[in-house]
Amino acid sequence: MALIEAQGLEKRYPGTDVKAVAGIGFQVERGEAFGFLGPNGAGKSSTMRMLACVSRPSGGTLRILDRDPVSHGRELRARLGVVPQDDALDLQLTVRENLIVYGLYFGLSLTHMRAKSAELLEFAQLAEKAGERVEHLSGGMRRRLTIARSLVNDPDILLLDEPTTGLDPQARHILWDRLFRLKSAGVTLILTTHYMDEAEQLCDRLVIMDKGLIADEGTPRELIERHVTREVLELRFPPGEQEAAGEKLGGDVEVLPDRLLCYADDGDAVLGRVTELGLHPLTALVRRATLEDVFLRLTGRSLTD
């Protein structure tokens, strides 16, 4: 039994004809880390709001924990954890109080929350900041507190909307480590991101969304194998020479605004041909294909929004 099942799911906002989500289907199994990838405006956040039972689907079916999110919204929200994009912490309360008071909203007792908050502060590496006002925390700390807050009710499913957007690299790595721990502990994670490395690191399975639809679905490895070659040769040319070089080189080439991507199973062989053709790239790099290549292939042309 899947924890979440969606079929033909749609979201249209009042007053517009545009479908933010235009009919998507997916399943999330228990213990899985499931990702929604896509450029801005792809419909990720709209999907997440429906999964959080705060936004009514406009069409299709959605079952969460085998219940209907519209008729059983309140009951379901009690079993979900949500990490919103903007932390929306209670600025008038301290770090610890944020956890305690939030737990009360779930019907948990003060006694329970006093103990639980200590445990969560430890997990979020915020024990030393327990008595501080939230406004004095760094962005990374706030996000960790928001994650701790989402765990007060030991949720069956944790929803994270762009969990590391706007954080510096160190803060991101600390956060990923915490999310790994949750995953190892069996928590089902659903996250949206537009960072490919994040998706590769964290997601067992993901869907790539574009213009409200699912472009493809699979494990990061499957997606790479399906859409791109084993290796990629990245070439940079002086501005203006990109297009011409791409045409001259031929083959499986993607011309991006800033560089050429040549897909090949043997990148060095292509690099050899570049030299033979008398092309002089400013830089040349052979690397393994990543999810970013898949992403650019599937949604690349819409990135220039």
Place this chain on the structure above:
Amino acid sequence: MSRLPAAGGAHLVVLRNVWVHKGGTPWTMALFSVYEPILYLLAMGVGVGALVGRVPGVDVPYAAFIAPALLATAMMNSALEETTQTVYGKLAFDRYYHSLLVTPVTIRGMVAGELLWAVLRALVTGVGFLVVIVAFGLARSPLVILAVPAGLLTAFAFGAAGLAAAAYARGWHSFQYVQLVMLPMFLFATTFYPVTVYTGWVRVLVEALPLYHAIELSRGLALGEVGPGLLLNAAYLLAFGGVMLAVAQARWTTLMAR
């Protein structure tokens, strides 16, 4: 394991506000809230009162005449303060209610909770100012004590209006419009003189104001002039508050769906 909070979690919204205010005791809160009405009581009641003497028609000293009106307006202002700017800040900037949206607390629970908190806040003000009235020797009837529960009805009506206003506000400047309505209402809705001063359509206009009914109710009880008219005043406040609450609920539901 937890059970879903009752009443949409309204009491938890109240609890959170009490928690945030834990720095101030009810007594310091009451002191701040009665400061302004005491100034009016001194300037108007004692100062102007010396010229007026006894109010014609009611035959009580001027200060005793305006004291129950000041009690009603003080409780009204307490409820409005808690539901307009404070709520707007939490709504538009802190996104506090959005963080509640993903919990079992319902939108009805949020609105009801903030309203209940505003009424409680007004209760503190009301008790504080009742003490002032008694201390100034302005209590004319033991029924004056009922002016406080009457003020809770006033707080309910204006608190609900405040919650609707906060949800319609487009920025901090929007609250200038609230002032634009509240100040003249305070001055002209019979706070400082009987309604018999007005004639014709002006009187009809004044009698349509919610604060007029709040003051009638408060004054009637405080001066011990109880009649069936007071029930009408109470019914008006209840109906006004009920409509405002429905408006607020609807607007909040639309806002939170965005």
